[in-house]
Amino acid sequence: MHFLFATRDELFIAIAKIAVLLFIVLTVNAYLTWFERKVVAHIQSRWGPYRVGPHGLFQPLADGVKFFFKEDPTPSGVDRFVYYLAPLLALGLALTSIAIIPFGPEPLRLFGHDIYLGIAPPNLNIGILALFAITALGVYGVALAGWASNSKYPLLGGLRSSAQMVSYELTLTMSVVGVLLMAGSFNLRDIINAQAPLAGHPDRGMIAWNIWPQILGFFCFFTAAVAETNRVPFDLPEAEQELVAGFNTEYASFKFAMFFIAEYTSMITVSCLCTIMFFGGWLSPFPASWTLTHYLPSVILIPFGLWVILDGFRYETTLGRLVLPAVGTVITALGLVFIVFPQVNAFIQPPFWFISKVLLFLFVYVWMRGTLPRFRYDQLMAFGWKLLLPVSIMNVAITSFVILAKMQWGAK
């Protein structure tokens, strides 16, 4: 019964956390689309969204409005229940997976309650297994969507896409086993703490992260994750030049938006998982003894804020000249707050590093989209089954041998 709420206060705290996190995740999703369009555009030597608001910053709002007001036809002959269920399932599962991710080690002390950063309780002993369970259920969103649209192309796209997701799920789970062996627990906080220095040992910063011993595992995991979220270069089932649009051909406006949001949210979840398991989660890359690095958040935010303000002064449209300095002032103020209040600075360090690493992974995702060509379907399946799965199993074998050897060595 330790999963249910003992008191009413805990229930309220949980609901508040869910509301806040939902709002943050949906906003990040919206601006992730903006980010992607800008980055891909710059890779392709053009500007991307520029007109809708300063630097195209209101583009996600415009997209949202479009999705609301576009006509939402339901094709004839579809199985209504399944047709409406599929996007709901995809979106619901993708958003649920965010609940398991911890964003910071220390709880906030508000009103006498410990509020941990992250919805799942800190003693969730099956943290990563729960995430894999949710990923496993996510296949249904795609498969049922393909089937429910009473048409050939979505059916084929849905079948291909779900077969791809099921195949790469194996590699996804196997490549994580090395990390789990090293950490000794499924709990995500324990995995991060296993990469932190033990009490009394010097903090070695980045060297202690799991990426170095688990480099094979990291590459397998990241590749499998890209395939799992149906992103380039594995996005054959939903690419526009291929099967029309794959499983979401017959879905318009709002339901398509749900699939869209589900895809970007699972991208965010997988980036968070990558940072937690291989890049030390919220641990700083610099050893704790280099105390000057504690001011890095401010050092990054203040010049960035000032640059945005300056850019705003010289912007073309009046709206830009109003909005950009406001945004810049907020960023600069935030940076100043971190310098002035050392307690806030200490509290904000772990989430700051976590978020920057997640943003780095999202950038790599978008970078790959702008650069790499697509796999053909049989190449994709061959790659997953014949190369990635054996490599991840080999990684597990090597890791266990090394751990065993260390144990024998240490015993001597």
Add this chain to the structure above:
Amino acid sequence: MFFVLAALAVIGAVSLILQKHPIHSALSLIVVMVALAGLYLLMGAEFVAAVQIIVYGGAIMVLFVFVIMLLNAGAEERTSLSKMAGPPGLLLVAALAAFVAATIAKSGASVQAAAQTGALSSTRGISEMVFKDFVYPFELTSFLILVAILGATVLAQREKS
């Protein structure tokens, strides 16, 4: 909480019987499995709950859904034979359930729920048992899966004619 999940499981099972199209039956079965995973969590068996969702709900049922989609199974027809089998089947099942319930009630409340199994960490305990006491069945089941994969591959091949 138990009653919510139990009701969900029973509703799912009844829906499995009453639905005409196999895909709806498959969805009802998935609901039953998720409800059962919730019940396992309630009992403190976290690892089994996660494995149930990952393997049963995420792989086996996906296989079912694939086969239904590929075979383009249509809605089921009601024939005279099945209508005949309805009432006697219901009676027999009610008798079976009543028999089990009576047996349990007669054994009294002797098998009450013990203290929470939070003491034995579920995953560690299970893995120790699987790899120490049950290692032979474990290896046999892996062999069984290999045989099943080969069998399924051979069975579903198209004839080379």
Add this chain to the structure above:
Amino acid sequence: MVPTNYYVILSAILFGLGVFAFIFKRNIIAIFMSIELMLNAVNLAFVAFSQALSKLDGQVFVLFVIVVAAAEAAVGLGIIILIARNRETLNVERVDLLKL
């Protein structure tokens, strides 16, 4: 805490519903799904008793049951595909003669 009897009664009800579905349904795939329902009911009983006796044997056995169910589902669905291909029907009442 919920007494173990409740879990076992629920398991019996689910098993009974699985048996009824097995008798009543005419679609091969639905019959197969009723078998999975019965296996799940038995798993529930196993875990309930494992919790009542504070031993983990029940949960280990549940793992084995799940694995065997997976293997059986794979082979069974292969057979179903073959039947569908050869007899062109998924109704068990039409598959009642050895001769095509």
